[in-house]
Amino acid sequence: MKNKKQVYAWALYDWANSAFATTILATVLPIFYKDVAASGIPDHLAxxxxxxxxxxxxxIIAILSPILGxxxxxxxxxxxxxxxxxxLGMIGTGLLYFVGEGDYILASLFFILGSIGFSGGNVFYDSFLPDISDKNKMDYVSALGFAAGYLGGGLLLLINLIMISKPQLFGLSSTLAATKISFVSVAVWWFIFSLPAFKTLPSPDSQHTHLTLKKYVKAGFKRLATTFRNIRRYRELWKFLLAFWVYNDGIGTIIRMATIYGREIGIGQTDLIGALLLTQFVGIPCALLFGKLGEKIGTKKxxxxxLMIYLMITIRGYYMTxxxxxxxxxxxxxxxxGGAQALSRSLYGSMVPENRTAEFFGFYGISSKFAAITGPFLFALVGQLTESSRLGILAVASFFIIGIILLSRVDIEKGRSEALK
Incomplete structure (x- = not known):
């Protein structure tokens, strides 16, 4: 590792902002959205x-990302x-405290604000990986970040689960009050544990600090088009990106839709939060193990x-009762x-030419945002048209099937050789 202090600060940011991914994105807010913010409308519509x-x-974040890059x-x-x-993410998250019954539009707006902050920040966060890690340690450092995220996000989720289940222990009057306080806790947690990254991560000087917004917009989209053409010259890297876009959309859809789907079919709040907490703590050692597994059997394998396990999950989810x-x-x-995402990030990094790391990692972050649009939309549309989300979860299986087929056609060693030319 180039600089252990920077590596640990980088991983700690994952610990910090993963509280948004667990409490807001995946667990507590989806339940609150259906039961409180969207109360009074049919379950499948919620x-x-x-x-x-x-x-x-x-x-929104996909459109903004080229400019931000x-x-x-x-x-x-x-x-x-x-x-x-x-x-921005912290502010959007904290504002969720003020959402009441029937305020699903307000809840959506505040969530979108928080999500833009979360995802936009990750565009820059991911781009630090080549700056702080040697190429032969990317698997491990990438997995370390995911593991820290699982631990940090899981720990705060555990605290929030106890608070929501036993609000009187925290001096709160009701489960609803505890739920709203849990939103504030995410913002505070995110702020405190981000400070080392804000202070420690490298930020070199530049000669281009006074460009206008218009020039940034023009430069961003021009570079996006240029990078798109450049990446296509690296055939195996391009083939991997296509596969990643597809299967990562499936992974993202499961993360974003699983809890509200479970709530729709009648699973209780405590079970939903508890099960997602299990996901976090199982994910801690498994993210690290997948990092080591990638070193032993190959990242692609x-x-x-x-992905095969994800495919099984979606099919079983259709029959879940x-x-x-x-x-x-x-x-x-x-x-x-965590393993799938960490290995994907490091596999991509291993096929990126050293003189194009910032450019290609920027494209990786931007393009994955565009790819993530399809899954939740398909899930929502199928659920709305059929008045049940079961076919929606089954539709997600197609992302893993297609992703597996596309990934099987990627020659990793050839891709790494292309990067050295």
């Missing part, structure tokens, strides 16, 4: 509206923009294993979620 909310948020690159201020988007089913599937997601 689920669909949540899916559309996810889609809108990802569409240009601002970060030309100003050399990745750390500054990481701060800006983190603070490790991803294959994860009991809380036990949800707990079982949550455990399986924890087994592979």
């Amino acid at each position: 689920t669909s509206y949540w899916g559309y909310t996810q889609t809108i948020g990802m569409l 240009a601002m970060a690159d030309y100003s050399r201020s990745k750390r500054l923009f990481l701060k800006v988007f983190a603070y 490790g991803i294959f294993i994860a 009991t809380a036990f089913d949800f707990w079982l599937l949550a455990g399986l997601v924890g087994l592979v979620q």
Whole structure:
């Protein structure tokens, strides 16, 4: 590792902002959205509206990402923009405290604000990986970040689960009050544990600090088009990106839609939060194990294993009826979620030319945002048209089937050789 202090600060940011992923994105807010914010409308519509909310948020960040990438690159201020988007996410998260019954539009708006901050910050966060890690340690460092995220996000989720289940222990009057306080806790947690990254991550000086917004917009989209053409010259890297876009959309849809889907079919709040907590703590050792597995059997094979398990999860999810089913599937997601994402990030990094790391990692972050739009929209649309989300979860299986087929056609060693030319 180049600089252990920077590596640990980088991983700690994952610990910090993963509280948004667990409490807000995956667990507590989806339940609150259906039971409180969207109270009074049919269950399947509440689920669909949540899916559309996810889609809108990802569409906005996808459109903004080329501009943000240009601002970060030309100003050399990745750390500054990481701060800006983190603070935006914290504010959006804290504002959820003020959402009441029937305020599903307000809940959607505040969530989208928080989601833009979360995802926008991750564009800059991911781009730091080549700066802080040697190439032969990327698997481990990438997995370390995911493991820290699982631990940090899981720990706060555990605290929030206890607070929501036993509000009187915290001096709160009701479960609803505890739920709203849990939103504030995420913002505070995110702020405190982001401070080392804000202080420690590298932020080199630049000669391009005074460009206008119009020039950043022009530069961002021009560079996006240029990078698109450049990446296509690296045939195997391009083939991997296509596969990643597809299967990562499936992974993201499960993360974003599983809890509200479980709530729609009648699973209780305590089981939903508890099962997602299981996902977090199973994911801690498994993310690290997948990092080691990638070193031992090959990164591509490790991803294959994860995707096959995801395919099984979606098919079983279609038939899910009991809380036990949800707990079982949550455990399986924890087994592979961090590993699949960490290995994908490091595999991509291993096929990127050294002189194009910032450019290509920026494209990786931007393009994955566009790819993440389809899954939640498809889930929501199928649920709305059929008045049941079961076919929606089954439709997600197609992302893993297609992703596996596309990944099987990628020659990793050839891709790494192409990167050296």
